[in-house]
Amino acid sequence: MQITEKDLLEKLKINFGYDSFRLEQKSIIENILAKKDTLVIMPTGGGKSICFQLPSLFFEGITLVISPLIALMKDQVDSLKANGIPSTYYNSSQSSEEQQQVFDAIANKSIKLLYVAPESLPLLQNLLNQNYISCVAIDEAHCISSWGHDFRPSYKQLSFLKKTLPETPIVALTATADKATQEDILEQLAIPNATKYVSSFNRENIALEVRPANNRVQQIVKFINKRPNDSGIVYCLSRKATEQLASKLKQNGIDAKAYHAGLTFDERAKTQEDFIKDDTQIICATIAFGMGIDKSNVRWVIHYNMPKNIEGYYQEIGRAGRDGLPSQALLFHSYADVIQLRQFIANTGNREVQEAKLDRMKQFAEATVCRRKILLSYFGELIEENCGNCDVCKNPPKFFDGTVIAQKALSAIYRLQQKEAMGTVIDVIRGAKNAAVYDKNYQTLKTYGVGSDTSWQHWQHYIIQLINQGYCQIAFHLNNVLQLTDFSKKVLFGGEKVQLTTPVEFKKETKVTAKEKKSKTKPAAKDTLFERLRKLRYRIAQEEDIAAYLVFSDATLKELENERPQTDNEFLAISGVGQRKLEVYGGEFMEEIKTFINEKKRGRKDTTLETFQLYKEGFTIDEIADKRNLKAQTIFSHLSKLYLEGKDVSLDEFIEADTLKLIANAKKVLKNEPTLKPYFEFLGEKVPYEQIRIGLTILQKKRL
Ligand code: ADP
Numbered sequence: 001m002q003i004t005e006k007d008l009l010e011k012l013k014i015n016f017g018y019d020s021f022r023l024e025q026k027s028i029i030e031n032i033l034a035k036k037d038t039l040v041i042m043p044t045g046g047g048k049s050i051c052f053q054l055p056s057l058f059f060e061g062i063t064l065v066i067s068p069l070i071a072l073m074k075d076q077v078d079s080l081k082a083n084g085i086p087s088t089y090y091n092s093s094q095s096s097e098e099q100q101q102v103f104d105a106i107a108n109k110s111i112k113l114l115y116v117a118p119e120s121l122p123l124l125q126n127l128l129n130q131n132y133i134s135c136v137a138i139d140e141a142h143c144i145s146s147w148g149h150d151f152r153p154s155y156k157q158l159s160f161l162k163k164t165l166p167e168t169p170i171v172a173l174t175a176t177a178d179k180a181t182q183e184d185i186l187e188q189l190a191i192p193n194a195t196k197y198v199s200s201f202n203r204e205n206i207a208l209e210v211r212p213a214n215n216r217v218q219q220i221v222k223f224i225n226k227r228p229n230d231s232g233i234v235y236c237l238s239r240k241a242t243e244q245l246a247s248k249l250k251q252n253g254i255d256a257k258a259y260h261a262g263l264t265f266d267e268r269a270k271t272q273e274d275f276i277k278d279d280t281q282i283i284c285a286t287i288a289f290g291m292g293i294d295k296s297n298v299r300w301v302i303h304y305n306m307p308k309n310i311e312g313y314y315q316e317i318g319r320a321g322r323d324g325l326p327s328q329a330l331l332f333h334s335y336a337d338v339i340q341l342r343q344f345i346a347n348t349g350n351r352e353v354q355e356a357k358l359d360r361m362k363q364f365a366e367a368t369v370c371r372r373k374i375l376l377s378y379f380g381e382l383i384e385e386n387c388g389n390c391d392v393c394k395n396p397p398k399f400f401d402g403t404v405i406a407q408k409a410l411s412a413i414y415r416l417q418q419k420e421a422m423g424t425v426i427d428v429i430r431g432a433k434n435a436a437v438y439d440k441n442y443q444t445l446k447t448y449g450v451g452s453d454t455s456w457q458h459w460q461h462y463i464i465q466l467i468n469q470g471y472c473q474i475a476f477h478l479n480n481v482l483q484l485t486d487f488s489k490k491v492l493f494g495g496e497k498v499q500l501t502t503p504v505e506f507k508k509e510t511k512v513t514a515k516e517k518k519s520k521t522k523p524a525a526k527d528t529l530f531e532r533l534r535k536l537r538y539r540i541a542q543e544e545d546i547a548a549y550l551v552f553s554d555a556t557l558k559e560l561e562n563e564r565p566q567t568d569n570e571f572l573a574i575s576g577v578g579q580r581k582l583e584v585y586g587g588e589f590m591e592e593i594k595t596f597i598n599e600k601k602r603g604r605k606d607t608t609l610e611t612f613q614l615y616k617e618g619f620t621i622d623e624i625a626d627k628r629n630l631k632a633q634t635i636f637s638h639l640s641k642l643y644l645e646g647k648d649v650s651l652d653e654f655i656e657a658d659t660l661k662l663i664a665n666a667k668k669v670l671k672n673e674p675t676l677k678p679y680f681e682f683l684g685e686k687v688p689y690e691q692i693r694i695g696l697t698i699l700q701k702k703r704l
């Protein structure tokens with residue numbers, strides 16, 4: 001059977017509720033459906049799951065999904081079931097009865113996807129054959145590689161899969177970008193010819209911000225109070241710090257919980273569960289928290305301490321905004337943290353690599369160019385444009401033409417044959433007379449001393465900016481030597497201009513006001529339709545004992561709020577609503593929307609009636625406006641409405657007879673123009689808008 005793009009889009013909508021594919025999802029899915037081995041590299045939150053879940057609907061047999069964590073499996077199975085896709089998981093914690101049910105389900109192909117941990121695979125041996133299994137997906141595939149950051153020995157045995165199922169497509173998925181790990185995955189899984197799909201790591205919806213770490217607690221309190229009801233994670237370096245911060249936040253009326261490896265298994269499981277289910281909005285955690293959490297409505301991630309490398313930082317902030325809605329990543333930068341991290345590193349194995357990585361993290365924190373450019377260039381991705389969604393882009397430092405400086409630095413790197421680290425490069429540019437220079441005869445180079453008029457620190461600052469903009473790079477695996485990039489040529493030979501900034505001091509943060517300090521309670525969220533829908537979602541999730549975001553994501557609630565669907569067809573048109581969700585949840589959500597709309601209508605009526613009451617009591621317009629804390633203009637519009645409805649309001653009081661005549665005349669000429677501006681202009685800009693509006697209301701009522 002030929003599967004067309006239309007078929008794919010139909011399944012995407014009916015079963016997942018989405019209208020279009022993201023990034024490379026479509027090509028990946030087509031590749032899998034063509035039964036080819038596939039390697040998918042996509043950032044956290046990029047949308048890897050659909051890549052194997054959607055093809056499973058077209059396959060005859062089941063798709064076997066290898067996943068490292070039970071919590072993760074459960075979450076994915078809940079999510080699939082909520083979308084009406086039959087699926088289950090198999091693990092050692094299940095009773096033999098439950099396990100038998102799984103075997104039966106496989107044998108009679110009544111499920112589309114089966115999740116299993118690698119440890120449990122041998123127990124399924126009898127069922128591992130082509131009759132039952134149509135596709136194998138290996139999630140978090142980097143766990144198979146000892147190069148990756150969380151190697152799991154049990155993943156090692158997965159190489160037998162290709163031998164057992166030579167015709168079955170194997171799909172490996174991970175968010176780990178580095179080349180060594182990628183190659184290792186292909187080799188270990190014995191799928192050397194897998195088609196590779198490397199997606200952009202850019203997560204545009206996550207706003208990046210770095211602040212100096214003064215008064216961190218107060219800054220965090222303020223940050224959270226601006227976002228009542230939003231879920232977020234604060235990452236701290238130590239167990240103690242998580243406890244302390246959680247208790248300080250509680251003192252400030254914020255419901256936060258601590259999470260770290262020192263708690264019992266049950267305590268941790270409970271905290272994680274509460275967070276996933278929206279019962280606890282804020283977690284202060286060590287970085288152990290978040291692995292295996294797919295919660296899509298995490299709205300912000302704060303780093304109380306500096307992370308030790310950019311990989312970790314990016315993975316942690318990636319937990320925010322999986323639903324694609326605007327989200328925040330705030331990092332606090334302190335030198336004390338840097339020093340502490342250096343001490344940790346000093347006692348570990350590959351110290352030099354780790355130090356270099358920490359340096360990059362520090363450079364990111366100190367950057368004066370678009371922070372997203374820095375992050376992405378770290379992952380080997382060059383973007384031309386500034387992102388517009390980081391603190392530097394939003395509040396840019398002053399730039400000057402640094403082309404000559406850049407040329408000096410890059411040509412020094414070139415003349416040093418890309419064999420020296422930053423320190424020596426700067427020494428050469430500044431014409432230093434030290435051993436590092438003389439031992440290698442660098443004083444004879446053409447670029448020697450061309451930058452002696454600029455201080456060492458400033459050169460360092462400029463070169464960091466050049467690295468951050470992708471004009472040169474640090475080779476960590478080669479003693480941190482500076483190397484040129486594809487962009488370097490543009491500056492050296494292509495006449496490209498380079499913008500640099502002079503070093504700037506971090507601005508002092510405003511303190512939490514006394515008033516804010518005094519109020520110990522969280523500001524209440526407004527009564528918006530979104531809030532109502534959020535509460536409904538929470539109630540339903542409780543009843544079904546699943547995570548709230550599995551009912552609908554925040555993005556879907558936002559769209560429901562904006563579109564206010566009232567029929568099944570309108571409801572189904574919302575992104576994130578598939579067939580099953582329409583059937584199961586549609587009624588209640590549309591009911592809630594209707595109630596809200598009616599209440600607001602009634603509310604509007606009430607407000608005009610309140611104005612009418614005061615008017616009848618003889619108050620002037622200004623007095624009514626004052627009492628009701630509304631603008632005079634609004635009171636006039638209330639009175640106009642009442643007047644049109646035939647209430648006893650004499651609008652004529654507010655307008656001179658002559659002015660009314662002028663407006664009547666204008667109306668004839670302008671032939672009932674619907675907007676006020678033409679009237680304003682026609683009347684020589686002499687009659688105020690408010691008067692025109694009153695005049696037109698009177699004329700309308702009198703049908704003149
Ligand atoms: P990953 O596994 O790559 O971290 P997920 O598969 O959990 O990411 O997807 C992240 C979020 O994006 C989920 O909430 C998912 O429903 C949503 N998503 C995935 N694909 C699409 C799409 N094509 N359109 C809209 N949302 C999508």
Ligand code: ZN
Pocket residue numbers: 369370371372373386387388389390391392393
């Ligand atoms: Zn930016």
